[in-house]
Amino acid sequence: MSGPQLILASASPRRRELLAQIGVKFDVFPLALAEVPEAGESPEAYVRRVAREKAEAGWSASGATRPVLGADTEVVLDGEIFGKPRDLEHGVWMLKRLSGRAHRVLSAVSLCTDGGHSQVLSVSEVSFRDIAEAEVRAYWASGEPRDKAGAYAIQGLGAIFVRHLSGSYSGVMGLPLYETAGLLSQSGIPILTPDSA
Template sequence: MQAKDLNLILASTSPRRRELLGRFGLPFEVLAVEVEERPRSGEAAEDYVRRVASDKSGQGRAMAPEETAVLAADTEVVLDGHIFGKPQGPEHAREMLGRLSGRTHEVLSAVSLRWGDRHWEALSVSRVRFRDIFPQEIDAYWASGEPADKAGAYAIQGRGELFVAELRGSFSGVMGLPLLETARLLQHLGLETERLLAGAPP
């Protein structure tokens, strides 16, 4: 497949994922999908994030035209094996950020690409260390509105970066779509890295 012939769908309405995928200069459409995002009993965090990303791309594949490639992703914050998800309200956000305060957590970001009956996957694992966070900072951060729909109740690309003392891994992965892993998956569609760096023609 050549870039000029590429029909690509991003199975996500996340503005962060749209922004990140847009950096490649590829034409793509956005498709809203809804899958259950709840860990199964005994399911490891890596297995969970891979499954959710796969479910999203699978649903997108079922809804999209046959010749269309479908890309999806899922990102989760994990501490001590516990998947944090998105906060359900201010108290939940306070609990999350309080537990993350002064500690190192993992951010797992799985990417799933389907084209026809083919399926490719990748996983990015990043480690983020937070400085100590004061309760009044958590309250002020919640009041900003930023953490309400974010995994782990923070956005590293926004005000949440003020909590980050150290990052080992992928900044874009923590945002929600790891560009390194995504670029490698797109190579299966004939899109080499130099083409992505230059910006593929529409």
């Protein structure tokens, strides 16, 4: 039985779960990179750049022995990248801004191999119902939103706020599986393998 054929340059447990879900065998190589938008950088350019930097840093740091996958997911409203909440008040501010509105979730996936770099971008639209401030604060108290882009997890309690989703559910979670599977298949990396990571 062959071993892992891919390195995931991410500490995200959600990305590990999603990659394992499609039967990919991989090792994890977490990286700590600064994730700060550059002046005048569009949300699309930002998420693409960060995903690429993660993949390239993982490629370099791991010794380039296997392909390296990097990804970045961001919540965007009115052209503003929300990132992860710093504290309670920042999280409350984010969720109140998202309340009753539609926002975009951008999820870029980058793959570095000895043949070069390839990338895909998933764009989803998520519509929230109106959320009362008491609900927002109760949700924060659950602990779930503290390390999530946009201060919510669609796969968890945050699902109660989602009125409509157009796009990739897994992309909103952090790794768009349709796009990721296509990217890996084009590079000859097997998916749907038994006994995956």
